[in-house]
Structures are given as C-alpha cells and as structure tokens.
Amino acid sequence: xxxxxxxxxxxxxxxxxxxxxxxxxxxxxxxxxxxxxxxxxxxxxxxxxxxxxxxxxxxxxxxxxxxxxxxxxxxxxxxxxxxxxxxxxxxxxxxxxxxxxxxxxxxxxxxxxxxxxxxxxxxxxxxxxxxxxxxxxxxxxxxxxxxxxxxxxxxxxxxxxxxxxxxxxxxxxxxxxxxxxxxxxxxxxxxxxxxxxxxxxxxxxxxxxxxxxxxxxxxxxxxxxxxxxxxxxxxxxxxxxxxxxxxxxxxxxxxxxxxxxxxxxxxxxxxxxxxxxxxxxxxxxxxxxxxxxxxxxxxxxxxxxxxxxxxxxxxxxxxxxxxxxxxxxxxxxxxxxxxxxxxxxxxxxxxxxxxxxxxxxxxxxxxxxxxxxxxxxxxxxxxxxxxxxxxxxxxxxxxxxxxxxxxxxxxxxxxxxxxxxxxxxxxxxxxxxxxxxxxxxxxxxxxxxxxxxxxxxxxxxxxxxxxxxxxxxxxxxxxxxxxxxxxxxxxxxxxxxxxxxxxxxxxxxxxxxxxxxxxxxxxxxxxxxxxxxxxxxxxxxxxxxxxxxxxxxxxx
Numbered sequence: 001x002x003x004x005x006x007x008x009x010x011x012x013x014x015x016x017x018x019x020x021x022x023x024x025x026x027x028x029x030x031x032x033x034x035x036x037x038x039x040x041x042x043x044x045x046x047x048x049x050x051x052x053x054x055x056x057x058x059x060x061x062x063x064x065x066x067x068x069x070x071x072x073x074x075x076x077x078x079x080x081x082x083x084x085x086x087x088x089x090x091x092x093x094x095x096x097x098x099x100x101x102x103x104x105x106x107x108x109x110x111x112x113x114x115x116x117x118x119x120x121x122x123x124x125x126x127x128x129x130x131x132x133x134x135x136x137x138x139x140x141x142x143x144x145x146x147x148x149x150x151x152x153x154x155x156x157x158x159x160x161x162x163x164x165x166x167x168x169x170x171x172x173x174x175x176x177x178x179x180x181x182x183x184x185x186x187x188x189x190x191x192x193x194x195x196x197x198x199x200x201x202x203x204x205x206x207x208x209x210x211x212x213x214x215x216x217x218x219x220x221x222x223x224x225x226x227x228x229x230x231x232x233x234x235x236x237x238x239x240x241x242x243x244x245x246x247x248x249x250x251x252x253x254x255x256x257x258x259x260x261x262x263x264x265x266x267x268x269x270x271x272x273x274x275x276x277x278x279x280x281x282x283x284x285x286x287x288x289x290x291x292x293x294x295x296x297x298x299x300x301x302x303x304x305x306x307x308x309x310x311x312x313x314x315x316x317x318x319x320x321x322x323x324x325x326x327x328x329x330x331x332x333x334x335x336x337x338x339x340x341x342x343x344x345x346x347x348x349x350x351x352x353x354x355x356x357x358x359x360x361x362x363x364x365x366x367x368x369x370x371x372x373x374x375x376x377x378x379x380x381x382x383x384x385x386x387x388x389x390x391x392x393x394x395x396x397x398x399x400x401x402x403x404x405x406x407x408x409x410x411x412x413x414x415x416x417x418x419x420x421x422x423x424x425x426x427x428x429x430x431x432x433x434x435x436x437x438x439x440x441x442x443x444x445x446x447x448x449x450x451x452x453x454x455x456x457x458x459x460x461x462x463x464x465x466x467x468x469x470x471x472x473x474x475x476x477x478x479x480x481x482x483x484x485x486x487x488x489x490x491x492x493x494x495x496x497x498x499x500x501x502x503x504x505x506x507x508x509x510x511x512x513x514x515x516x517x518x519x520x521x522x523x524x525x526x527x528x529x530x531x532x533x534x535x536x537x538x539x540x541x542x543x544x545x546x547x548x549x550x551x552x553x554x555x556x
Contacts, residue, residue: 167426179412203357228390280315309340314472319355342369
C-alpha cells in the first residue's frame with residue numbers, strides 16, 4: 001500500500017508539532033504509563049550510590065566535599081587521583097550494566113527548559129569540590145540517552161562494544177594527536193594496518209586512506225580528491241580556473257554530498273539528483289542521461305556518488321552499472337558505504353556491494369554496522385598520493401623534512417584538519433578481540449534480527465510496509481491505528497496517518513520505553529524506520545517495540 005503525501009509537508013509538520021504539544025499536555029503520561037513498562041533503575045541506583053557515599057565515607061574514602069581538582073595530578077597526589085578516577089569509573093560501570101537491562105528506561109526525557117533547571121550548568125569563577133564533580137557526572141549520565149540499550153533503534157549507530165570502549169578510554173588517557181609519527185608512533189602504525197585491511201576487503205590492490213570525523217567529512221575528502229585529480233589548479237587558483245563542475249548523487253543520497261559541494265565552492269545547484277527506482281536504488285539510465293545533458297551544456301561532470309546502504313531505506317545502488325558509466329565518461333566514482341560497508345565482512349551479504357572495487361573512493365563508518373564506538377569513519381582511496389597532493393600545505397613547524405625517520409609515516413598533510421583525534425585504536429582493539437569471524441557473526445546476527453522483525457509485522461493487522469523484502473537492516477513501515485483502518489476518505493487518511501508516527505514517537509520519549517526513528521520520503525507520509533545494528537538486541541526487544549507501538553497508538 002502507498003500513502004503518498006498529496007499535501008504541503010512543511011505546513012503539516014507545523015500542525016503536527018501543535019498536535020503533539022496538545023497531546024502531551026492532555027495526556028500527562030500517568031505514573032502507570034511510565035513505570036509499568038520501564039524502570040528508571042539507573043536513577044534509583046545513583047540516588048542510592050549518592051546516599052552510600054554520604055553515609056559510608058569511611059577512612060579509605062576521601063572526603064571529596066573538601067577536596068578540589070588542584071589536589072589531583074599533576075600537581076597533587078597520585079593516590080587521591082586514583083581514588084577519584086575509580087569513583088568515576090564505578091559510575092560508568094554501573095551505567096553500562098543498567099543500560100543492558102531491557103526494562104531500564106532508554107531515556108528520562110525533559111523539555112530543554114526543564115532539563116536546564118535540573119542541571120548545574122553554569123561555570124563559576126570559583127572552583128567546585130570533587131564531590132560536586134562526581135555528582136555532575138552522575139546527573140549527566142542520568143539524563144543521557146542510552147544508545148547502547150537493546151531497545152534503542154533510533155540511529156544507524158547504536159550499541160556499546162566493551163572492548164571498543166576500553167580502546168576509547170586508553171585513547172583519551174594518552175591524549176595525543178595523530179598528525180605525525182613522532183607523537184603518535186603506535187597509532188600511526190595501527191592506522192596503516194587497519195586502512196590496508198579495509199582496502200583489501202573492498203578489493204583495492206593499492207591506495208591510501210585516512211580516518212575522518214564522521215562520514216560527512218569522509219565524503220568531503222572524496223569530492224576534494226576527485227576535483228584535484230581533474231583540476232589540480234583549483235587548489236591554488238580557485239574555481240575560476242575550471243569550467244562549471246557537476247556532481248551526481250541519487251535522490252536518496254546523504255545530504256553531506258550537497259554540504260561538500262557548498263564547502264568546496266562547487267555549489268549545491270551543481271549536485272544533480274539522480275532518480276531512484278521503487279526500491280530506492282539509483283537508476284543508471286537516468287544517471288547516464290543527466291551526464292549527457294551536462295556535457296551537452298558544456299559543463300564538466302567529475303564526480304558520481306553511489307550509495308551502499310541508504311540512510312532511510314537501506315538500499316544498495318547497482319555499483320557495476322554505475323561504474324560502467326563512470327568509466328565511459330571518465331568520471332570519478334565514489335561509494336558512500338558509511339552504513340553498508342560492514343557487509344563486506346559477511347560472506348553471506350557482501351554481494352550487496354558487488355562492484356565496489358571499481359570505485360575510486362569509498363566512505364566506510366565502522367561505528368555503524370561494525371559496532372565500533374563513535375566516531376570512527378574512514379575514507380579509502382584506490383589512488384595513492386592524491387590525498388596528500390590535494391591537502392598538503394607543508395607547515396614547517398610540524399612537517400620538517402630533516403626528521404630522523406621515514407617521513408611517509410607523517411599523515412598530517414593528508415588531512416584538512418591540523419589536530420586529528422585518534423579514532424583507530426578502539427577499532428583495532430575491537431577487531432583484534434573479535435576477529436573478522438566474530439564481526440561476521442555479529443553482522444549476520446543483526447541481519448537475522450531485522451528479518452525476524454519484518455516477518456513479524458508484514459502480515460500483522462495495523463502495519464503496512466513501505467518497502468517489501470528489504471535487503472538491509474532498515475525496516476520501514478506505517479502503523480495504522482484502529483480508528484483509521486476503515487476510513488474511506490483517502491486524502492484525510494493520509495493526512496491523519498502523517499501525524500501517527502510523530503505522536504507515537506513523542507509518547508515513547510515521554511515514557512522512556514524505547515526509541516525508533518521516523519521520517520517522510522519522497523511523496524510518502526511519515527513512517528517508522530527501525531534500524532538493527534546493536535548486537536545486544538534480542539527478539540523479545542523487537543516484540544516489545546511492536547507491542548509498544550500498538551499500546552501508544554491505539555487511541556490516535
């Protein structure tokens with residue numbers, strides 16, 4: 001069934017906000033609503049822990065209410081530093097343990113003005129005690145969204161890998177930059193190893209790569225590299241040195257590609273959307289037609305971005321057909337596999353990316369399907385040297401040419417940043433801990449869970465599929481409440497249905513029971529998008545989501 005928009009979505013969104021506000025005010029989520037289905041056990045445990053610290057501050061526990069940060073290392077006591085950090089770690093361990101209990105709340109939601117009143121956010125001239133800092137840590141955790149919770153389905157990145165977490169803790173303790181080998185020798189070597197491993201999985205025989213702060217920046221690197229290969233003078237002379245450059249991406253591609261065009265001076269009007277078929281895949285025939293139209297105008301097509309795992313539908317573009325067109329017209333082919341790249345680790349599912357080895361560049365986010373901690377994104381390139389050529393500025397105070405080691409290990413001149421966070425260690429440690437076989441098992445598991453959910457709702461009364469037989473772990477669907485199922489007026493039904501997902505989502509957040517995303521797409525009214533990427537999810541959690549949608553939506 002198709003529920004097309006047929007109305008002004010922006011105007012209807014404003015109406016939805018008013019409806020949600022009215023619904024929350026009239027509903028005032030009763031105590032039964034919020035506690036019978038979920039427990040704020042973590043908040044209760046924090047309160048107990050706070051009382052315990054107050055009542056059982058024996059001789060081994062310092063009185064942190066009289067101690068300040070200046071008394072910690074580096075100027076202060078190493079013993080006191082250890083005890084303070086242990087208290088923080090104890091809080092984190094308790095948070096992690098509670099996060100894995102399905103009955104625990106996913107979030108304790110408050111409106112911004114309400115949350116602002118609960119937290120002591122103002123920075124004062126005089127320091128506060130360590131006891132207050134410990135309380136601040138507790139309260140921060142109490143109001144954070146538990147993205148590792150088995151009933152958090154809201155984002156492509158979810159879950160909490162413990163080994164990756166340990167890697168991030170170590171990275172923070174080392175607190176170094178990864179722009180030169182001299183200050184990050186171990187991490188520099190790890191980055192080389194992991195980037196080569198990822199290129200091997202793609203099928204690149206040689207090449208280069210870099211870790212970037214998110215898939216949007218990895219895509220920006222790709223566009224910049226493609227432009228530099230075509231028109232290296234742009235680096236020094238700007239866009240006036242070339243004819244009008246044009247990019248192509250599917251109408252379901254990530255918005256960061258338009259952002260890259262804006263940042264690089266190419267212009268968002270020069271990002272040509274390519275039509276998708278009914279399953280959300282780029283149509284090669286439309287791509288070729290638009291390339292030909294661009295060339296006929298005298299413009300220069302230089303970049304095509306295919307997608308391996310679109311954000312909403314989870315579609316994989318036909319990479320070989322797109323590569324054929326790029327080869328024919330000498331255009332740089334990029335694959336945005338930020339979401340779907342992890343499927344390369346699965347023998348069962350890697351065929352979804354058939355042809356990816358023909359790309360010039362690939363974006364891959366291990367913090368999504370692979371489960372590494374945020375943030376962890378890599379750009380992989382088939383061509384060696386181009387990344388440094390288009391970004392290097394040879395700052396002499398960093399990249400001296402007379403150092404006492406092989407200067408090819410200094411990666412800073414490949415980056416558009418100067419300071420670059422170490423994102424590789426948490427991935428390296430996790431990958432080493434699980435092995436490629438363990439990661440394959442994990443990826444196959446989330447696929448199987450998504451299939452289970454799809455089969456549960458496919459023929460269930462009140463549920464309508466946006467996309468039948470999805471090929472990835474995105475499951476998109478409408479929930480049609482009982483009183484709407486027999487509505488005769490199609491226009492009114494669509495308008496009413498557009499309100500359902502936002503209202504149910506708001507009720508979920510008020511309850512704190514679960515979180516799942518929603519959105520419109522093309523001409524389709526708001527629908528839910530379940531994403532399974534968290535290895536902690538069980539079938540019972542998916543069953544709960546179905547029941548919770550029905551419970552919260554039955555009176556709409």
